[in-house]
Amino acid sequence: MSRSDRSTRAMHQALPPALREAVDDFAEHLSRVRNRSTHTVRAYVTDLVSLFDHAVRMGCVDLAELDLSVLRSWLARLRTTGAARTSLARRAASARAFCAWAHRAGLLSADVGAALASPRAHRELPSVLRADQAAALVDGPTRRVTPTDNPPAADLPNTHGAPTNPARTGRAAGATSGEAAVPLRDRVLLELLYATGVRVSEACGLDVGDVDHGRRVIRVLGKGGRERSVPYGVPAQRALDDWLHRGRPAMVGTHSGDALLLGARGGRLNPTTARQIVGAYAEAAGLPRTSPHGLRHSAATHLLEGGADLRAVQELLGHSSLASTQIYTHVSVERLRAAYRQAHPRA
Known part of the structure; x- marks a missing residue:
């Protein structure tokens, strides 16, 4: 405490x-x-x-x-x-x-708080990655997936890579090792965070049955117990296939249950660990300090810059109010202003 x-x-x-x-x-x-x-x-x-x-x-x-x-x-x-x-x-x-x-509830004769004013909170624009930076971050774990790469250990982020002992899990001989499964887990985590824009708690809360491979959507339980379906793309599907067929079986343990993403001891991946994973790969790629929420910001901004409808982005992110989504339009406008100032001769 x-x-x-x-x-x-x-x-x-x-x-x-x-x-x-x-x-x-x-x-x-x-x-x-x-x-x-x-x-x-x-x-x-x-x-x-x-x-x-x-x-x-x-x-x-x-x-x-x-x-x-x-x-x-x-x-x-x-x-x-x-x-x-x-x-x-x-x-x-x-x-x-x-x-x-x-x-x-009848505890107060009047709603005395209704007239309470408060300072308008200054809302800073969220920091977002460029599309190429987001791609570099999400592709980071692929450097660890291929054993023949053998990059120096100092070049690889430490993302809690000591998973469950294969002898305890009953993993068949010749299957993906626990150590090799970690980058597969990291890859699918990063792909899902950026592809769907879900919150880190929502990603860690996913079960295997929440993935609809045929329609390429995941079922997410968001704030207030609100459920929504969020689509994902082909790269995320490939990462999911690799993880479910080669990675997860190597890390699964007695406490795994139906959890989609697993931690080092075979239990459900903790959001704190997920944040550390994102930060480690961002640092290894030489990117600005990045969190899962930063990837969520980036996904929303890139969707709007690509022409997505604001209401659609609101639904994807699980915002109860459109006002929460509108901040990303300001991010896009700021980028437009920056490009104008840099490129126009009379800016």
């Missing part, structure tokens, strides 16, 4: 029983009814505990005493302690969501 988590827990336990119960009930509502992730629920709880800790300091010991002045005072205190605009915007959103729920 991190220091911030311990601090939040201590403040939670110090709250008056009524406020502590309200936090717990809202967390259960988010988890069971809204189907929010554990990470999202934890973020909401952290914000609410901070709010109620401030409210208690102002003399508000009962939920019915919570009003707009308390909410505004809380945000003002956060601002004076150096909280970023994005943090203030998120915490204000947490307060509004809680107050709306508490009003519907």
